[in-house]
Each structure stands twice: as C-alpha cells, then as structure tokens.
Amino acid sequence: DSGVTQTPKHLITATGQRVTLRCSPRSGDLSVYWYQQSLDQGLQFLIQYYNGEERAKGNILERFSAQQFPDLHSELNLSSLELGDSALYFCASSGDRGSYEQYFGPGTRLTVT
Amino acid sequence: AQSVSQHNHHVILSEAASLELGCNYSYGGTVNLFWYVQYPGQHLQLLLKYFSGDPLVKGIKGFEAEFIKSKFSFNLRKPSVQWSDTAEYFCAVFQNYGGSQGNLIFGKGTKLSVKP
Numbered sequence: 083d084s085g086v087t088q089t090p091k092h093l094i095t096a097t098g099q100r101v102t103l104r105c106s107p108r109s110g111d112l113s114v115y116w117y118q119q120s121l122d123q124g125l126q127f128l129i130q131y132y133n134g135e136e137r138a139k140g141n142i143l144e145r146f147s148a149q150q151f152p153d154l155h156s157e158l159n160l161s162s163l164e165l166g167d168s169a170l171y172f173c174a175s176s177g178d179r180g181s182y183e184q185y186f187g188p189g190t191r192l193t194v195t
Numbered sequence: 196a197q198s199v200s201q202h203n204h205h206v207i208l209s210e211a212a213s214l215e216l217g218c219n220y221s222y223g224g225t226v227n228l229f230w231y232v233q234y235p236g237q238h239l240q241l242l243l244k245y246f247s248g249d250p251l252v253k254g255i256k257g258f259e260a261e262f263i264k265s266k267f268s269f270n271l272r273k274p275s276v277q278w279s280d281t282a283e284y285f286c287a288v289f290q291n292y293g294g295s296q297g298n299l300i301f302g303k304g305t306k307l308s309v310k311p
Contacts, residue, residue: 084238115298125285125301138298172238174299182227182246182289184299186239 085109086187088173094193100161103190107154107175113137114156115176115184116148120169131156163194197222197290201302208276209310216271216305218286227289228269229299230260234282242284245269256280278311 085108095101107114116128118141127140131150142148145163150156160167170191174184202217220226230242243254250262260271269286285304291297 084240117299117301124303127298127300130298138292140298174239182291182297183229183241183244185241186231188238 084185084187086173086175086185088171088187088190090190091188092191092193094195095163096195097163097165099163099194100159101163101192103158103160103171103173103192105156105158105173105175105187107156107173108177108185111175111177111185112154113176114150114154115174116142116156116158117172117174118169119172119189123169125172128158160192165194168192168194197288197300199286199288199300199302201284201286201305203305204303205306205308207308207310210278211275212309214271214273214276214280214307216284216286216307218269218271218302219267220269220286220288221267222288222290227291228260228262229287229289230254230258230269230271231285231287231301232282233285233304239285242271276307276309278309280307281309282307 087106089104112133115130119125128142129148130138134150148158170189172189173187176184198221200219228245231239232242245252245262253259283304283306286302287299
C-alpha cells in the first residue's frame, strides 16, 4: 500500500459525459501528479500540482482539467468523453523538493461506451 | 524533451533463468532514473532508483540496475527469476523543470512472463 488513495476504482460512462476522479496523496506530500495509461500510448504524464498550484503540464487534453484543494487532495475532471479516453488513470504523489520518487495510487479504470 | 526506450516488449523466461531488461534514455545531463513494476491488476511500485553515486543500484526483491552514462542506459537485472516476478516493468526518467516542477517520462514497458 503506497498511501495514495484513488476513487472510484472503476467508472463506466457514456460518450459525451463528464466524470471526476479523486486522489488523496500520501500524508505530508505536497505534489500530486496525474498519469494516463492506455494500451496504445502507454503511461503518459498529464499534469502536476504542488501545494494547490499547477506546476507542470504534459499531454493533457483541453477537455481535461484538474485542481488541488487546500487539504491537498486532487481531482481530475474529464468532460465530453470519447471512446479513446478509456484508460487507467493514475495519481501519484511526492514529498519535499528534490525528492523525485513518486508513489502511485491504485488507479481508476475509466470505460467510455 | 527526454524520452525512454525499452527494447523488449515481451520477455518469456523459465524460473531460475537470469533476467536483463534494457532501458535507454535520451537526456545527456544529470538524470534521475527509476524502475517501476506493475503486477497484474495492481498499481506501479518502485523497484529501485538512481540519483547519483554508485552506478550499480540494488532494489527490492533481488533486482538491481546498472547506470552506464556513456551508453545512456539503465538496464534492470535479476540473477534468478521466480514465477512471482511475472509483471510489467517500466523504466522512467525524471524530467526536472526546476524546483518542485517535473514529471516522470516512462518507457513503453516490458511484460515479463515467467513459466513455472
């Protein structure tokens, strides 16, 4: 158990819908990262938040957005869903500056039908 | 931007065979390198990491990796695999933008199947 929690574990929804994925980092970790894992693209970095502020952006679509709240949990919002958005979405957290180790949560498996 | 290449998509071994999984990265400066393992249906777990110092790093479950700067490589090894090592293995490099900014760049992963 990494100490990172994600909900829900599974999500099935229809095209065009909007969903919210939730992540709670390890206690004390200020950075939260979101990754997408799909068969064709592999593991891709989406976005990083550090202590409530967006710090780095990867291959995140404009239909996707994220935020980190004062209690440090983070939410990833996916809207206007398409079949191709079906994937595993992982959240990871890391601690102090210079600590590059990231601890991953169990993931949310999103299926868009 | 940095990139990571893993040469083998799927490796099949018998128990007790030796393992070496290749990983090459593109960046020529200071790198922070990782190997993660993903057991079937589970999340990624850190196997080992290299930040600096001894280029031969030891991780959990008997795994080790060697950082060879001249070859831009960070290959994962295990002298004798077990059936329980069946998993997908990901090499990653930390892309540091400075301060608290950065992210992991992952290779495509190598699936390891160990036959009992």
